[in-house]
Amino acid sequence: MKCRLFFIILLILLTRCEGKKIAHPLISPHGVTIFLPRPSITSKKDEVKLLPVLKSKKKEVIPTLPQRNQDSLIIRKLNYLRTQKIDLDLNEPGSRSFFFSQQANSKFPTMITLAQESFFRVGFDNDILDYTDRFYTNGIRLDWISKVLQMNPASHLMVPYWGAGMNYYGISLVQNMYTPSTTKTGGILYGDRPYAAYLYLKSFKITNDASHGFRQRSELDLGIIGPDSFGGWVQKSFHNTVPSNNEPLGWEYQIHNDLVLNYSIIFEKGVIKKKYLDLLLISSGTMGTLYTNMSGGFQLRTGWMNPFFSNLGISRRNFTAESKLQKFQLFLFLTGNAKIIGYDATLEGGMINKSSPYTLPSNKISRFVFQNSVGITMTYQGFRFDIEQFLLSPEYEQGWWHKWVHIGLSFCL
Numbered sequence: 001m002k003c004r005l006f007f008i009i010l011l012i013l014l015t016r017c018e019g020k021k022i023a024h025p026l027i028s029p030h031g032v033t034i035f036l037p038r039p040s041i042t043s044k045k046d047e048v049k050l051l052p053v054l055k056s057k058k059k060e061v062i063p064t065l066p067q068r069n070q071d072s073l074i075i076r077k078l079n080y081l082r083t084q085k086i087d088l089d090l091n092e093p094g095s096r097s098f099f100f101s102q103q104a105n106s107k108f109p110t111m112i113t114l115a116q117e118s119f120f121r122v123g124f125d126n127d128i129l130d131y132t133d134r135f136y137t138n139g140i141r142l143d144w145i146s147k148v149l150q151m152n153p154a155s156h157l158m159v160p161y162w163g164a165g166m167n168y169y170g171i172s173l174v175q176n177m178y179t180p181s182t183t184k185t186g187g188i189l190y191g192d193r194p195y196a197a198y199l200y201l202k203s204f205k206i207t208n209d210a211s212h213g214f215r216q217r218s219e220l221d222l223g224i225i226g227p228d229s230f231g232g233w234v235q236k237s238f239h240n241t242v243p244s245n246n247e248p249l250g251w252e253y254q255i256h257n258d259l260v261l262n263y264s265i266i267f268e269k270g271v272i273k274k275k276y277l278d279l280l281l282i283s284s285g286t287m288g289t290l291y292t293n294m295s296g297g298f299q300l301r302t303g304w305m306n307p308f309f310s311n312l313g314i315s316r317r318n319f320t321a322e323s324k325l326q327k328f329q330l331f332l333f334l335t336g337n338a339k340i341i342g343y344d345a346t347l348e349g350g351m352i353n354k355s356s357p358y359t360l361p362s363n364k365i366s367r368f369v370f371q372n373s374v375g376i377t378m379t380y381q382g383f384r385f386d387i388e389q390f391l392l393s394p395e396y397e398q399g400w401w402h403k404w405v406h407i408g409l410s411f412c413l
Contacts, residue, residue, distance in 0.1 A: 074100065087114040089167045091150055093160050112161060112207065115168045118146035118413040119314055119382070125176075125390075127404040133248075135193055135402040136392070138177045138235060145170035145312070146413070154203035159218040159265055165209035168312060172202035174221075177231040178346050179248065181400070186249030188358045191398055195254035196346040197231020198290060199223050200262075210309040213270030219263070225290060225345055226257030226353075253357045258350025262288030268299075270308060277302045282337065289351040291344060297337025297371075305331040305377075313377070314384045316412045329379040333388075336372045341365060347396055364397040375406070382412030 081088055090096050092112045125139035149155065149169035161167075180192035200223020207216045223229070232251030239245040264286040272279035280299045286292060301308065306325045320327055345351060349359035375388030386408035394400055 086111070087116065087147065088112070089114045089150065091155055091158075092167070094162050112163075112165050112167055114147040114150060115145075115166050115208075115311075116147065117168075117311070117315060117319060118144075118148075119312075119410055120144055120413060121408060121410040123406060123408045125404055125406045127402070129405040130389075130403045132403070133183060134179055134181045135395070135400075136176065136404060137179050138238075140175045142173045143170055144172075149203075152203055154220050155205060157203075157220055158205035159216065161207040161209070161216055163209055164211060165207045165214075168206040168208065170204050170206070172204065173199075174202060174223075175199045175229065175231065175234070176346075177235055179235075180250070183235075183248035183250060184246055188250070188253050190358070193347065193396065193399070194349075194356070194358050194360065195232070195251050196225065197227075197229045197234075197254065198225035198260055198346070199229035199231070200260045200290075206312065208309055208312070210307070213273065213309050215268040215309060217264075217266040217268075219265075221260060221262040221264075221288065221290065223260040224257060225260050225350055226255060228257050255346070255349050255356045255359065256353050258289065258345065258353040260288070260290045260345075262286060262290045273307065276304070278305075278308055280308060282335075287342075289345060292342035293339050293344075294342075295337045295339040297335060299333060299335045301331050301333045303329070303331025305329045314379055314382065314410050314412060317381045320381060327381050329377065332374070332376050334372075334374050337370070339369050339371065341367050341369060341395075344395070360396055366393070366395050366397070366399070369393045369395055373406075384408075384410040386410075 088095055088099065089112045090099065095112050098111070121141075121143035123139070123141040123143070125136070127133060127135075127137055145168050147169065149171060150167070152169065152171065155169055176198055178193060178196040180189045180195065182189070200221045202219055202221050204217060204219040209215065232248075232254060235248055236251070239247050264284060266282065266284040269281050270278060271281055278301050280301075281296075282299060283294075283296045285294045304326065306313075306329060310323060310325055311319070315323070315325065317327070343351070344365060347360045347365055348362060349356040370393040371390065373388050373390045375386060377384065377386045379385075386406070388406040388408075389403065390406060391401065391403045395402075
């Protein structure tokens with residue numbers, strides 16, 4: 001009896017708390033609950049060290065010291081960006097990985113920023129100024145570029161850029177129309193180009209790397225080719241408004257409705273940079289249900305102009321002044337490229353819907369085509385005007401060379 005009483009008293013003494021120290025349970029690997037007295041904490045540093053060992057019953061997640069330091073580093077980086085008036089593009093994986101890293105370098109060597117400029121562009125293509133009405137006969141394109149479009153879900157599908165630069169995000173609405181060599185005969189003109197039209201919405205991103213004289217563009221197109229693109233209706237309406245024009249015949253035989261889903265990437269690299277002369281090399285690739293091709297070419301500019309990679313060719317007055325760029329530009333340009341054709345739905349029909357009444361067979365398509373253009377550009381502060389004459393080699397067997405004029409108007413918002 002005395003031994004049992006002594007053992008109980010000894011057990012109470014061993015498990016008793018000293019002062020206000022509270023015993024905390026710790027589960028051993030064998031499932032036995034062991035009570036350990038909580039050590040005294042003299043500093044926050046000691047408290048942080050004990051966090052991995054002492055677990056509360058609520059399992060609260062308390063940030064460790066390195067995480068607190070990381071939060072402080074992110075705040076310092078944010079403050080730096082704000083003081084420098086920099087809008088970092090966190091859509092870019094390079095910018096994200098550096099911003100959330102533990103590097104304290106405030107210069108952001110891989111930083112990609114968002115362009116603060118917003119502008120609207122209207123482009124119109126037609127062969128009427130060349131006194132023809134055939135092949136690629138009309139095109140309309142509307143572009144809106146703004147940093148708010150970085151929130152467009154399609155922007156996450158754009159090709160990332162692993163370096164420093166500035167990003168421009170935009171969307172476009174595009175409608176193009178194609179006809180055979182004449183629209184006055186009606187019926188199907190076998191061996192000639194089929195009627196075709198498409199309408200699609202484009203989402204794109206342009207990364208401008210001025211320090212390396214390089215520009216990268218990626219684009220995603222989604223729309224429709226066929227009668228529901230309203231190409232025939234637009235051309236007939238235009239012809240009916242001009243008394244001297246006859247209504248085009250044969251649109252009922254156009255390529256039938258099908259999906260337009262295309263992805264493109266374009267690279268531009270400056271090789272000559274002079275005050276009044278510059279030369280760019282351009283390469284591109286496109287894949288999808290509308291077009292599949294690859295091309296390479298050049299652009300030569302001469303005149304009174306700002307450096308090609310300083311912006312997208314247009315800027316508001318305050319941005320022009322801050323960048324010390326010319327308010328007025330006037331220059332000539334010459335372009336040329338060669339293209340390898342893999343697939344062209346405007347000639348061969350839709351990739352999914354094979355019910356079109358008339359298309360050209362694959363062995364009649366020209367697999368190598370050449371396109372040249374010459375034009376003039378004038379800009380003044382937030383306004384830009386372009387006019388360009390195009391010349392295209394035959395796109396199919398027994399086809400002809402074709403030319404049309406492009407007119408573009410851009411203005412800052």
